[in-house]
Amino acid sequence: MAHPKHLPAEQRRNDTVRALIALAAEQNPTDITTAAVAKRMGLTQGALFRHFPSKDAILEAVMEWVAERLLARIDKAAQTASSPLTAVEAIFLTHIEFVIKHPGVPRMLIGELQRSENTVAKGMVRTLLRCYTERLIRLMEEGKKQGQLDADLDSSAAATLFVGTIQGLVMQSLLTGNVSHIRRQAPGAFAIYRRGIASGQLSTQESGVGHDHRHPVERKKWSDR
């Protein structure tokens, strides 16, 4: 049947995470109420607390969900690449596609980082970003070793800028209210970034990022259950 009233707890928890992420795409994450989440799920507000001890616990579940998926995806993307630079590019594309599919996610991360209290969820965001930039830095170092990236490149700064580039695109989407503009603007942004970190000067593209053909892998394979 389509709508069994009673669902197993694990599935309900997963649905809750989904619902929250979906809502975060539409409204300010910090003022999403538990009532709104419940409504989106066709549930009463009190029922949520059968599955989570607190609202913050729901946030933590979201962060865990994000960290798992995002890191898994970028690892996979990096593995299929044939060189550090193409790996960086693949990670960029993958991340962009992730953000387009789940626009609420970056908004929740940003919202969580804004909080002053050192919440568990905030710690999880920190950990996620540390893992993320560590991988980037490793790639950068390897790229420098292979002569593909500028020998004088500041890997740490490059990693920060990488994340900033994506965040800039996200902010643009907040400005225009149109998420899919990200995909159109991403290639241009990455082209500049690429030029900033690569060695030599094979000036104009050759970059593959070109004009909106994602990796077929990315387009199809991840139905994201």
Place this chain on the structure above:
Amino acid sequence: MAHPKHLPAEQRRNDTVRALIALAAEQNPTDITTAAVAKRMGLTQGALFRHFPSKDAILEAVMEWVAERLLARIDKAAQTASSPLTAVEAIFLTHIEFVIKHPGVPRMLIGELQRSENTVAKGMVRTLLRCYTERLIRLMEEGKKQGQLDADLDSSAAATLFVGTIQGLVMQSLLTGNVSHIRRQAPGAFAIYRRGIASGQLSTQESGVGHDHRHPVERKKWSDR
């Protein structure tokens, strides 16, 4: 006297803006209460509403304050520069100094953009960023014409990336909780950006951004009353 009980309305409004920005540096802008603002000013909560019709009106006053100062500063910085590229650099440095002096500001802008409703304040942020990027794009075009910037540069993407670079640094400061790290990381980030947009390949710096000597102008002149 040090503490006259009754202040003229205009000064009180200005103080309110200051207090809110100061608070935003310490806690999540979206959950700063009117009571907290009042307390910081040594006032009772109700008194605020003698000067503003609503909480949103206070936010609007903040946005106006920011737009005026930020645009004025970057205009001044750009004027003193001798070329488009150095102008871009000067704007970057100026903006960074502004953010370091008022860490609450970017947090409030981000927080406002996150809101789903199209508030007046949000519209003001949009306008500010449009003006900002317009100026950047104009500089980029000029730089291309003069051969200082890459002829194939996508000016719009470059402007987005410019703002994203700054935002990435801000996010880093949210991660570490240390605002002044921004100043240390800024030169590295801009060096990569610069390399990404400039023509030719005078690879390593010569950029002036070097290692934390701000424009003396910036360091001294703006006491920012």
Place this chain on the structure above:
DNA sequence: TGGAAGATAGTAATTAATTACTTTCTATCT
């Protein structure tokens, strides 16, 4: 049928805004 999942109906705390009243400043008129 027994236990997990959900509904219903609360509670206590918080918060923007308002109201009735008091204090302080200031312009005007002798």
Place this chain on the structure above:
DNA sequence: AGATAGAAAGTAATTAATTACTATCTTCCA
């Protein structure tokens, strides 16, 4: 100048709405 009326600014208390969370009863299904 000095008194004073009235406007401007501030206080303290209250209100209505919202929100996370809980206690108790009901339904579903394995």
